[in-house]
Amino acid sequence: MAHEHKLEIFRGLWKFKNNIQKIWGVLFFLTVVTAIEVVLGIYKPEVLMSPWINSFESGWFGSTMNVILSPFIYLKPLNLIFIVLTLVKAYYIAWDFMHLRDEKKGLRRAIVWTPVFLIGYLVFILLAEANYIYDIYSDGFVKWNF
């Protein structure tokens, strides 16, 4: 059981005197992030409601760019912000509450990268397929089935 704690967050921008202070600091940060999410979710600013980039013309280049920039082309910026903020929160919960920050690098990487690759892959294939089905429903002749 390692008792030493790394007592700084934001890459050293915010340092703490002891572990308990760090916990309260992280709580403060997580609360602020949640509050931002809730306020954005209630007010839904107009600028964030439509994607910033239009999709490219089809063709090899256009399709590739559509895939690479898909978060900016197909997602509302508001939802993109929510997802990024969620990952930020997840990072601080795992790093400071589950004290991954104090674990060995090998353990940390085994824990983080395994799900990141697997979930990334799963999400990619499911969403690509779902998007295809959506197109079939909206452009094809299938109107509705369950």
Added chain:
Amino acid sequence: MDTTVTAGSEENVWSGGSNNKPLGASYGKMMMWFFIVSDALTFSGFIASYAFSRFKFADSWPIADEVFTHVPLFHGNYPMIYVAFMTFVLIMSSVTMVLAVDAGHKMKKNSVIWYMFFTIIGGAIFVGSQAWEWATFIKGDYGAVETKGGRILQFVKADTGERAALRDFATPLSEERTDHTSNKGIWFLGEKSLPSYSLNEVVNGFKSNSNILVRTENINEEGEKTLLTREESLKRLAGAKYVVEGANLIHNEYGSRLFADFFFFITGFHGFHVLSGVLINIIIFFNVILGTYERRGHYEMVEKVGLYWHFVDLVWVFVFTFFYLV
């Protein structure tokens, strides 16, 4: 391997005979991480399949802000407020859990007891809130009508644009509807509970009240559900088949059937995790009081349940985003 040392032997299996633990983690902690990683994959399977269905029905999916609008003891429309409160409660109980772990490192038994106690209370508040959310979701609010094709038609007041509940306009008819009982049927399988209004009552009420319009599931350019005109509304209502109030696994008044199914499965699976987390925390809480870990010389058990507890919090952060925000 700190917890189950073979009696009288200096050899430590996990440590490979020395004190070098693999990856610097004890056996129990490593296994807890194994479990957490695999459980994270289970949850992501759930959430990814939710995303799949939502992408598939992207232009008719229910809008969460219009579904989860209730706060206990308050009337009115407060989207997200209560879920935000639940999120905060869970994060807060995560904090008391870290504080318990920290106190455990310093061998402060009484602090561990108190922090564990607050963690359990926070977990209980969260589970209770989730039960309330479920009850509200199942009971429903406005009621709707389902068509033969499985589409949900909701009702809106034309002048204010507010949602209209069935009770606002349905005209009670003196219809006879006898309950189906076992002595009247040859192959009796049971009778579903009847909705408060029959389809006829709703349709008649709609015809006599010109202020009511039908709202379909389809989302228009402005990101709102499409309203129909009176004529279109009547045309759509001709295809109506059931009155739906609230939600179950087959019908729900909010829109796509999959929406309610995923709501029940994902928040239910998470709620079950919280519930088991609370139970495990209670067991550890009593062990701390009894002095088990004091005698063992370390509080690593608290740290391990702490990992599980934070994981539950971590999952909620994602459920919150993908169910209530996005």
